[in-house]
Amino acid sequence: xxxAVGIVFSQIGRYASYSLPAGVLIGLIIPSLAEMVQPVMTxxxxxxxxxxxxxxxxxxxxxxxxxxxxxxxISIWILLICPLIIFLTLKWVRLPDPIAMATLISAAAPxxxxxxxxxxxxxxxxxxxxxxxxxxxxLVPITLPPILxxxxxxxxxxxxxxxxxxxxxxxxxxxxxxxxxxxxxGQDRIDRQAHxxxxxxxxxxxxxxxxxxxxxxxxxxxxxxxxxxTFAASTALVLGFYVLTTIAFWRLGPRSAMAVALAxxxxxxxxxxxxxxxxxxxxxxxxxxxxxxxxxxLPAILTPLVVRLNTKSGRRPPxxxxx
Numbered sequence: 001x002x003x004a005v006g007i008v009f010s011q012i013g014r015y016a017s018y019s020l021p022a023g024v025l026i027g028l029i030i031p032s033l034a035e036m037v038q039p040v041m042t043x044x045x046x047x048x049x050x051x052x053x054x055x056x057x058x059x060x061x062x063x064x065x066x067x068x069x070x071x072x073x074i075s076i077w078i079l080l081i082c083p084l085i086i087f088l089t090l091k092w093v094r095l096p097d098p099i100a101m102a103t104l105i106s107a108a109a110p111x112x113x114x115x116x117x118x119x120x121x122x123x124x125x126x127x128x129x130x131x132x133x134x135x136x137x138x139l140v141p142i143t144l145p146p147i148l149x150x151x152x153x154x155x156x157x158x159x160x161x162x163x164x165x166x167x168x169x170x171x172x173x174x175x176x177x178x179x180x181x182x183x184x185x186g187q188d189r190i191d192r193q194a195h196x197x198x199x200x201x202x203x204x205x206x207x208x209x210x211x212x213x214x215x216x217x218x219x220x221x222x223x224x225x226x227x228x229x230t231f232a233a234s235t236a237l238v239l240g241f242y243v244l245t246t247i248a249f250w251r252l253g254p255r256s257a258m259a260v261a262l263a264x265x266x267x268x269x270x271x272x273x274x275x276x277x278x279x280x281x282x283x284x285x286x287x288x289x290x291x292x293x294x295x296x297x298l299p300a301i302l303t304p305l306v307v308r309l310n311t312k313s314g315r316r317p318p319x320x321x322x323x
Contacts, residue, residue: 011199023206044209083107106237120201129263
């Protein structure tokens with residue numbers, strides 16, 4: 001039985017990027033299940049980040065953390081330049097007010113915590129994604145209020161410093177758990193069982209995605225046009241930043257450029273939901289849920305392109321790790 005479970009998780013991990021959309025579909029098709037998994041959504045955030053840290057060699061993480069200028073530039077791009085780009089775009093692209101506001105807020109968010117796991121699945125520079133995620137999460141309480149007030153006159157009524165402390169605790173927990181797991185299991189064994197760990201990450205990311213889909217199916221029947229507009233806008237947001245960021249950071253090499261693109265396009269809408277849940281219109285909160293869909297569908301769709309770009313760069317990753 002134990003061996004069979006290991007084989008199942010390894011197979012899921014082998015095709016990790018293609019397995020992620022299943023969580024979205026399950027959450028939409030079985031709304032009752034989306035409600036049931038609400039209590040386990042927090043592990044769905046912590047465990048994938050922890051396993052990403054486990055999969056990344058400590059030397060790679062230290063190397064990325066030491067490149068301060070690069071991390072500073074990436075952080076400025078994610079937290080300041082991206083929302084400014086959306087603000088200017090909205091000057092000539094007309095969207096319903098709630099969708100326009102949600103798009104701007106999402107662009108100002110740090111990456112989702114599952115972003116590092118997705119980078120591992122795609123064999124991109126996951127260490128760079130981890131460092132960028134940690135830094136931008138800790139900086140967002142400083143950057144978000146002035147950005148939104150300056151651009152659209154929106155005042156945030158939540159204590160972001162309290163949120164920042166919770167995020168710091170969240171990140172510390174993931175790092176501590178990864179450190180202990182590496183000591184107990186050993187990096188060599190982790191490397192040999194890479195697909196197994198990736199399979200576990202997929203499971204918990206899927207639980208988080210399923211939970212986020214709570215209420216979306218009902219709204220789709222009630223107001224399908226709004227749901228379609230929201231999905232189209234969020235897909236354009238994610239895909240647009242994938243392309244734009246890859247071009248802007250191409251000089252870092254395809255593997256790093258696409259990693260930064262992943263971090264830029266996959267804004268932490270779940271975090272924004274927590275920030276604005278008590279003061280935002282329902283339509284804005286719906287965007288934060290539906291906006292997760294392209295984040296987990298697009299990596300599977302774009303996997304062949306990622307393989308091609310890495311191959312042309314002369315740094316072809318193992319095909320199995322890309323799936």
